[in-house]
Amino acid sequence: MSEFHPWLYEARGQKAVAALAKNGFDALYLPSAAQAAEKVLEYVGPGAKVGFGGSMTIKSMNIAALAEQKGAIILDHNRPGLGAEEKMEILRAQLTCDVFISSANAVTLEGFLFNVDGNGNRVAALSFGPRKNIVVAGINKVVKDLDEAYERLKAYAAPLNNKRLSKPNPCTTAGYCADCALPTRICRIYHILKRKPSLSDFTVIIVGEELGF
Numbered sequence: 001m002s003e004f005h006p007w008l009y010e011a012r013g014q015k016a017v018a019a020l021a022k023n024g025f026d027a028l029y030l031p032s033a034a035q036a037a038e039k040v041l042e043y044v045g046p047g048a049k050v051g052f053g054g055s056m057t058i059k060s061m062n063i064a065a066l067a068e069q070k071g072a073i074i075l076d077h078n079r080p081g082l083g084a085e086e087k088m089e090i091l092r093a094q095l096t097c098d099v100f101i102s103s104a105n106a107v108t109l110e111g112f113l114f115n116v117d118g119n120g121n122r123v124a125a126l127s128f129g130p131r132k133n134i135v136v137a138g139i140n141k142v143v144k145d146l147d148e149a150y151e152r153l154k155a156y157a158a159p160l161n162n163k164r165l166s167k168p169n170p171c172t173t174a175g176y177c178a179d180c181a182l183p184t185r186i187c188r189i190y191h192i193l194k195r196k197p198s199l200s201d202f203t204v205i206i207v208g209e210e211l212g213f
Contacts, residue, residue, distance in 0.1 A: 013139055016111065018111075029206045031209075040205070043134060047072070054122065064076060108144065109144055127191075133202045142206065
């Protein structure tokens, strides 16, 4: 990274933050993932039920373990050893948790949050339910507009997430979304937040580092 990258990241990040704030979100820019993790943990206290959207960004920041150290109750549907029924119970519990922590597939410079889900648990929680929603997105997820957000999904996020999940979909071979119709398709629910949901307490943190897919 050159000496000019931090300037570029902050310029783009602050522009996204200003647009998000205009659209009703509590939004801020932080230069590092460590600072972002510290900020997220300010919203977590002993006994708080904390849900996670399966984000690689959040996983890389070790937030679940740090929240558990503060005495939080962790609702992680990807915890090893869970049976199908147990996993479903956790997914449903996340919809009414105290704090739901996730990332986004893209954040536009218009202040929109763009996400694509397979099951819909993440976008459901982002729409309504948790007492507090926190979205953390690396600067690599900041895009100009929704057209660029869709392109980012097709060319980058979808192939990588399919590969991560070992899905036998065309994008894991071609490296680009084929808009497949297979039963193993994970891109099923397309979700855009153009404004903060009316009844939600919602914070978006843009980080001046490249994080997640």
